[in-house]
Amino acid sequence: MVLMKIHIRGLVSFIFTLLSISLFIYIKIGGLPLFPRLTPSELREFGVFMIPLIYMWDYTIHAWPALLMAFLIAGFIAEVIPRSILSSYLSEAKMYSYILAAALAPLIAVCSCVMVPIFAGILYAGAGLGPAITFLLMAPASNILAILLTSELISWRIALARYIASFFGAIAIGMAINKLFAKSKIERLKTSRKQISIEIPPFLERCWNGLKFSGYLAKTLLPIFYLGIAIVSYVEAYIPSDIISQFMTGVKGVLLGSVIGVPMYTPTLVEVVFVKALKDLGAAPGAILAFLIGAPMTSIPSMLAVSRIVGWRVVLTYACLAILLAFITGVIYQLCIGVF
Amino acid sequence: MVKIIEIIGSEPPCPKCRATYKIVEEVVKDLGINVRVEKRSATSREVISKYGIVITPAIAIDGVLKIIGRVPTKKEVLDLLSSN
Numbered sequence: 001m002v003l004m005k006i007h008i009r010g011l012v013s014f015i016f017t018l019l020s021i022s023l024f025i026y027i028k029i030g031g032l033p034l035f036p037r038l039t040p041s042e043l044r045e046f047g048v049f050m051i052p053l054i055y056m057w058d059y060t061i062h063a064w065p066a067l068l069m070a071f072l073i074a075g076f077i078a079e080v081i082p083r084s085i086l087s088s089y090l091s092e093a094k095m096y097s098y099i100l101a102a103a104l105a106p107l108i109a110v111c112s113c114v115m116v117p118i119f120a121g122i123l124y125a126g127a128g129l130g131p132a133i134t135f136l137l138m139a140p141a142s143n144i145l146a147i148l149l150t151s152e153l154i155s156w157r158i159a160l161a162r163y164i165a166s167f168f169g170a171i172a173i174g175m176a177i178n179k180l181f182a183k184s185k186i187e188r189l190k191t192s193r194k195q196i197s198i199e200i201p202p203f204l205e206r207c208w209n210g211l212k213f214s215g216y217l218a219k220t221l222l223p224i225f226y227l228g229i230a231i232v233s234y235v236e237a238y239i240p241s242d243i244i245s246q247f248m249t250g251v252k253g254v255l256l257g258s259v260i261g262v263p264m265y266t267p268t269l270v271e272v273v274f275v276k277a278l279k280d281l282g283a284a285p286g287a288i289l290a291f292l293i294g295a296p297m298t299s300i301p302s303m304l305a306v307s308r309i310v311g312w313r314v315v316l317t318y319a320c321l322a323i324l325l326a327f328i329t330g331v332i333y334q335l336c337i338g339v340f
Numbered sequence: 341m342v343k344i345i346e347i348i349g350s351e352p353p354c355p356k357c358r359a360t361y362k363i364v365e366e367v368v369k370d371l372g373i374n375v376r377v378e379k380r381s382a383t384s385r386e387v388i389s390k391y392g393i394v395i396t397p398a399i400a401i402d403g404v405l406k407i408i409g410r411v412p413t414k415k416e417v418l419d420l421l422s423s424n
Contacts, residue, residue, distance in 0.1 A: 121393030
């Protein structure tokens with residue numbers, strides 16, 4: 001009986017995930033918009049108190065299929081990818097550990113509280129400082145949730161550029177840090193790897209666990225997401241578009257885009273809503289891309305946590321390199337592609 | 341010998357680590373067995389040197405990692421504790 005319950009539960013969650021994804025694809029093919037349609041001037045007519053409410057409502061009715069799918073996929077992937085992959089493949093310092101760190105990071109870590117322990121693990125017991133930095137930078141800059149939402153709210157070109165630039169950028173920064181701080185004494189701890197015997201539940205049970213994890217993600221992220229939307233609504237309504245089109249375009253705009261993310265702590269997903277508002281107000285694609293890469297990589301809470309492990313010099317160096325990366329990517333995108 | 345259950349979480353504790361700790365405590369209480377439940381930080385040197393890269397929350401019993409990166413169900417913990 002218990003076994004049957006687990007099977008049914010797993011099957012239902014699997015089918016639910018599939019259905020939500022097909023619903024999303026169906027809406028996409030049908031050409032319905034999956035993002036808010038209000039323009040800044042329309043928004044302003046609602047008055048100070050109504051603006052955040054209207055804006056939140058607008059997001060809720062339009063973006064829910066995208067959000068639902070993003071949460072389901074993130075939960076599903078995090079559950080189906082075996083966790084032991086990390087410890088078995090990132091335990092040795094080799095060239096390809098950079099690539100592995102960059103490839104695995106977005107799949108496994110969705111929030112920063114998971115990232116710092118993994119960072120410490122890769123640093124002390126695994127591939128060392130370089131890949132650890134790669135992992136740390138890659139995870140927030142292009143986790144599945146953020147990339148999916150970026151492609152929905154902004155454009156697939158920006159989302160793709162965000163992913164590719166973070167991937168190669170994180171690897172480059174990791175290697176640079178490894179070179180620069182090669183002499184610093186970060187002792188490597190010897191580990192014995194015999195003490196692991198992980199039990200992996202059957203597939204259907206993992207489907208159910210994946211659904212539970214999606215729910216957990218939604219529960220943790222959505223309140224902050226909505227708070228972020230409420231704040232961004234004022235940006236969209238009250239910041240005159242002349243200012244944005246004056247400052248957030250050209251090389252100056254890209255530079256600004258890569259730097260403003262540092263003091264601004266934008267939680268996962270909110271950065272996408274924020275740049276959506278900037279886009280509506282007339283910011284250049286390059287500036288937006290620079291923000292999307294720079295802001296998550298230089299988030300102050302994770303920098304604080306990491307500085308306790310590796311010291312301020314490493315953190316400041318990688319933050320500066322990340323801003324540089326954001327800037328260069330933004331300029332290249334602006335010059336070579338230039339559209340959303 | 342008294343069994344040692346280590347619950348490896350992040351510092352400060354994340355919600356999932358807290359949930360894991362609560363589940364283990366409940367099971368231990370239900371079984372009424374004599375075990376030592378200890379909280380460990382995943383970023384501490386001793387944990388890393390013992391287990392390598394750990395995704396929180398994780399559970400180790402007598403120095404063997406059993407569950408990583410998820411909150412176990414009560415039944416799972418019960419099976420783990422009564423199996424050996």
